[in-house]
Amino acid sequence: MTNYKIRRFNPETDIEAVQLVNSICLPENYPRFFFLEIANKFPEGFNVAELEGFGDIAGYEMTRIERGLSNYGFGICKKGHIISIAVMDKYRRLKIAEKLMDAAHKALRLRDVREVYLEVRESNQAALNLYQKLGYQQHKISKHYYTDGESAIIMISKI
Numbered sequence: 001m002t003n004y005k006i007r008r009f010n011p012e013t014d015i016e017a018v019q020l021v022n023s024i025c026l027p028e029n030y031p032r033f034f035f036l037e038i039a040n041k042f043p044e045g046f047n048v049a050e051l052e053g054f055g056d057i058a059g060y061e062m063t064r065i066e067r068g069l070s071n072y073g074f075g076i077c078k079k080g081h082i083i084s085i086a087v088m089d090k091y092r093r094l095k096i097a098e099k100l101m102d103a104a105h106k107a108l109r110l111r112d113v114r115e116v117y118l119e120v121r122e123s124n125q126a127a128l129n130l131y132q133k134l135g136y137q138q139h140k141i142s143k144h145y146y147t148d149g150e151s152a153i154i155m156i157s158k159i
Helices: 011-025 032-041 096-110 125-133
Strands: 004-008 046-051 057-069 076-087 115-121 137-142 152-158
Touching: 004 096, 011 032, 011 046, 011 057, 011 076, 032 046, 032 057, 046 096, 057 096, 076 096, 096 115, 096 125, 115 125, 125 152
Parallel strands: 076 115
Antiparallel strands: 004 046, 046 057, 057 076, 115 152, 137 152
16 A cells, blocks of 8 residues: 555645656646645645655645635635646555545635536546545536647536
């Protein structure tokens, strides 16, 4: 069993490791400044899974707070947006993604955010299963969302 802890992203020590996880796990890669901007605006919503005893980063999640129309009522509200979450292949099935999502939800609730959304590739069945397990529901499909032309399923949840 691999032991890990979920902790807040540290821009000074974690940026290269997070960028590496992003580049290996996801076809959508973000520039360095984007990660740092997200961490600066909502630091408690950017977390990493660190392997205990090694200090290696097994995964990360980054979240931001936006304002938009409520999916569950009327009017404008604060919404959480799970921008990116990734876990290295060899550390999957250890509930790391679930714990990272939990950390994101806790951080959002501390900022009085009660609904959240994310985009997921239609072909990513493992992620779809996880999000459904966490209470997310399919809201709509965004055709050709990703640069390779694949569509995204927009999923929403109350938290």
